[in-house]
Amino acid sequence: MWEVGDLFRCTVRLRQTRFLRYFYTTRTRKEMASPSCGGSTEGLRPGYSGNETGGLCPDLPGKETGGEKPFKCDQCDYATARKSDLDRHLAKHSGEKPYMCGECGYRTADRSHLSRHMRTHTGERPYKCDQCDYSAALKSSLDKHLATHTGEKPYMCGECGHRTAHKSDLSVHMRTHTGEKPYKCHQCDYSAAQRSSLDKHLATHTGEKPYKCDQCDYSALRKSHLDQHLTKHTGEKPYMCDECGYRTARKANLSRHMRTHTGEKSYKCDQCDYSAAQKSSLNIHLAKHTGEKPYKCEQCDYFAAQKGDLDRHLMTHTGEKPYMCGECGYRTTDRSHLSSHMRTHTGEKPYRCDQCDYSAAQKSTLQHHLTTHTGEKPYMCEKCGYRTAHMSGLSRHMRTHTGQNPYKCDQYDYSAAHKSSLDYHLTEHSGDKPYMCGYRSTYKSDLSKHMRTHTGDKPYKCDQCDYSTAQKCDLDRHQRKHTGEKPYMCGECGYRTDRTSNLFRHMRTHSGEKRNPTCVTSDRAARKSELSEHIKTHAA
Structure with a gap:
């Protein structure tokens, strides 16, 4: 049984012990820090007596911690100050991924990575923007988003001038110049510049697509892909261009579209002067230098530089046309063709000429138009000297020499060198002439030309005299009077004409x-x- 006196003496002894421990610890620190004994104050932790500039642990006098990395990997040069960091690093060598998602089977070596991954299933987005309704599952995603409010892009590429809001994005961008591909597949020779590209590739081995659409049979490797797919069901297109009203379901599509207005081409070829607005366009271009075509069709001798090209080619064997217009039932093998087609219904013409008021629904049409300003005609016929601004025009012209008529009527022996000629011929079978003004025509364009005979409109004007005409072909012929050009030559005797x-x-x-x-x-x-x-x- 404890008595009051025993309890008092025990309490006093405990206080004395604590005091002595503090006294000797403080004296030791001061002696170590004293210049007279050669001690150093570097690295001491502030806030403790005798530890004014700090880094010695107060509980363990004399033990330095600043900069020391005692935990070393026995398989490489990695060293760290914490054992937990070393444990995580060792998992890279062993390949061990002990943390697994119960929803989709995703595995990782780090518990914190699993926590972040789980948000893709729960939809939790704890990081919220204080300037708009945006929220994110990861803090890094919020940091990137905030840059959209400030517009600040402090990181610039010294090679091509590309600017970005994040250092990590600049590091990824630099690999387009260095060709570095640090992320390697352990099942084949594939390597990638970005981790996300490797993740997509790995799914080609596993075939795993954990994210499933609840309205159709679609499934995806990544949740972002599923989110994009769902907009097809909702029809939602929240991203709009302020210049021309173009709308899209994806922010990335809007960013790419904006380059058609700004003319920005940040992706540059390191072997020639070519530059592109999209990385995919640069990749296609680079294949012209290397000549590499790694994707081969198993049903014919076709080779492609891009997997997307091979996928489209395979549809020529299967006859599959998965992309359909909801307005008229038009079907195509290529999503971009469907996008171009939809503009025939919406009337949208996002590609604008910077020298006049002309606008076009397709970029190729705008490029066609730009040659009317430059007058450039780089394609020439070797047989008669005919020149044209477009390769397609030269291909059509060559049929006048070869006699080739690839467009054939399925109801008669008629064949034509041009598809437009076949289309005209087919109306003779159908008798269809839907465009009328008293005058009837098979084609809307013909009706437009005919209407100028009533309005007197002559939109094509010569820049060297007062001549104007209702049709462009007439203007082309007229301009040869000024230039003296006679592009058509007889191969028999050298006769030339315009x-x-x-x-x-x-x-x-x-x-x-x-x-x-x-x-x-x-x-x-x-x-x-x-x-x-x-x-x-x-x-x-």
Whole structure:
């Protein structure tokens, strides 16, 4: 049984012990810090007596902690100050991933990574923006979002001037110049510049797609892909261009679209002057330098530089056209073709000429138009000297020499060199002439041209004189009077002319062909004008 006196003496002894411990600890620290005994005050922890500049642990006098990394990896040069960090590092060598998600089987070596991953299932977004309604599952995502409010992009690439709001994004961007691909697949030779690209690739081995749509059979490797897919069901397009009203379901699509207005081309080829607005375009271009085409079709000899090109090609074998227009039922193998097609319904023309008011629904059409300002015609026919601004125009022209007629009517023996000619021919079978003004036409464009005969509109004007015309082809012919250009040449005798019709008539002088109608009392004529002159002899 304890008595009051024993309890008092025990309490006094405990206080004495604490005092002595404090006394000797303080004296030891002061002696170590004293210059007279060669002690150093560097690294001492502030806030303790005799430990003015600090880093010695108060409970363990004399033990330095500043900068020391006692825990070393026995398989590489890694060292750390904490054993828990070393344990996590060792998992990289062993491949061990003890933490597993019960929802989808995702595994990781780090418990904190599992906690972050679980938010993809729970939808929890604890990090909220104080300037808008945005919230994120990761703090790093919120930090990136905040830069959209400030617009600040302090990190710049010294190679091409690309700017970004985050140092990590700049590091990723620099790999486009260095070619570094540090993320490697352990099942094949694939390597990637970004971890996310490797994660996508790994799914090609496992086939795993844990995120499933509750409205159709679609499943995805990543939740972000599922979110994008769901907008197809809702029709929601929250991102809008302030310049032209273009709307999209994805922020990345809007960023790419904005470059059509700014003209920004941040992705540059290190082997020539080519630059592109999108990285995918640069990758396609780089394949022209290397000539590499690693993707091969198993059903024919086709090779492709891009997997997307191979996927589209395979549909030519299967006949699959998964992308369909909800307005008219048009189907295509390519999503981009569907996007272009939809503009025929919406009337949207996002591509604008910076030299006039012209705008187009497709970028290729705008590029076609720009040549009318530059006058450039880089493609030339080696047979007759004909020049054109577009390769497709040269391909069509060459058929006049080869006689090739690839477009064939399925109801008759007719074939044509141009698809437009076949389309005209097919209307002879259907009798369809939907465009009317008293005058009827199969094509809306023909009706538009015809209407100018009523309005007197002549939108095509010569920049060297007062001439104007209702049709562009007439302007092209007129301008040759100023330039003296005669692009059409006879391969037999060197005769040159500024019109294809003149060349065709001239060629008959060599072939002896007489294609025009005959007079009931005369032979055939090679030219319509000759027939007209002959008819006058009867009238006289």
